[in-house]
Amino acid sequence: MTDAAGGDQWVRAVAADGQIRVLAARTTGTVETARRRHGTAPTATAALGRVLTAAALLAVLLKDDQKLTLRILGDGPLGGLVADGLPDGRVRGYVQHPDVHLPLRPDGKLDVGGAVGRRGTISVTRDLGLREPYTGSALLVSGEIGEDLTAYLWQSEQTPSLVSLGVLVNPDGSVRAAGGLLVQLLPGADPEWARRLEANARSLAGISRRVDDGLSPAGMAERVLEGFDSRILAEGEVRFACGCSRARVEGLLAALGREELTRMLEEDGGAELTCRFCGERYNFGADDLRRLLLREA
Ligand SMILES: [Zn+2]
Numbered sequence: 001m002t003d004a005a006g007g008d009q010w011v012r013a014v015a016a017d018g019q020i021r022v023l024a025a026r027t028t029g030t031v032e033t034a035r036r037r038h039g040t041a042p043t044a045t046a047a048l049g050r051v052l053t054a055a056a057l058l059a060v061l062l063k064d065d066q067k068l069t070l071r072i073l074g075d076g077p078l079g080g081l082v083a084d085g086l087p088d089g090r091v092r093g094y095v096q097h098p099d100v101h102l103p104l105r106p107d108g109k110l111d112v113g114g115a116v117g118r119r120g121t122i123s124v125t126r127d128l129g130l131r132e133p134y135t136g137s138a139l140l141v142s143g144e145i146g147e148d149l150t151a152y153l154w155q156s157e158q159t160p161s162l163v164s165l166g167v168l169v170n171p172d173g174s175v176r177a178a179g180g181l182l183v184q185l186l187p188g189a190d191p192e193w194a195r196r197l198e199a200n201a202r203s204l205a206g207i208s209r210r211v212d213d214g215l216s217p218a219g220m221a222e223r224v225l226e227g228f229d230s231r232i233l234a235e236g237e238v239r240f241a242c243g244c245s246r247a248r249v250e251g252l253l254a255a256l257g258r259e260e261l262t263r264m265l266e267e268d269g270g271a272e273l274t275c276r277f278c279g280e281r282y283n284f285g286a287d288d289l290r291r292l293l294l295r296e297a
Pocket of ligand 1: 242243244275276277278279280
């Protein structure tokens, strides 16, 4: 499936001779597409939106034929969250229990940490086109996803990072604004810079509100890098898109084998398969199954 682009964007910026790296994205349309496709309740929308945004930010650093998967598995009611990211800004993902909604926190925010759970793991798999994909993981810190990703990047990849992810949901459940920011200090960076970057990042706290105010990804990068000599290196579109297709699903169906196909034909008169990543439904009628059986013969 592919949905129309929603005007979402990412930028990659550097400062201090490349020793500071910044990725920023607006993902409002992407997260709204995910909400509609999976029918997520507000707390689940916020959690899935943060995971999709994080995957988009991390994937921008990959090379053309590489891909990345971010997984969060906590002990809260949402169950697992999974998002795939590609370097061209395409993301897709799902949450195990999309209907989860918890009461708002005392500060009025959606209780993502409570829904994800505070115990569990975060893992990132990078498929770099080598024989084995590389997976790193860390324990969850708060289930808020931004903090968990910060801990992961430090513990598993030894990169000091500042992560901010946010999704603002309208009273009717639709997505009002979503976005994220990732700032990283690369080897050779002056540790003193971390304090200045943190101070700058404070003006971007509540990042979904800043997106709602109209702040662009370039504007986010500019603000967090205030006082540093910085430049934008690359930018592109972010969108929710899944690589599934009727042909691919038909291949999976055929792989079930004669016995199972015959059972489906006789008992159900057809088959309906739903893509876990994007919620797209593929229907195969009795004639489709007969055709597959003939091909199998
Ligand atoms: Zn799909």
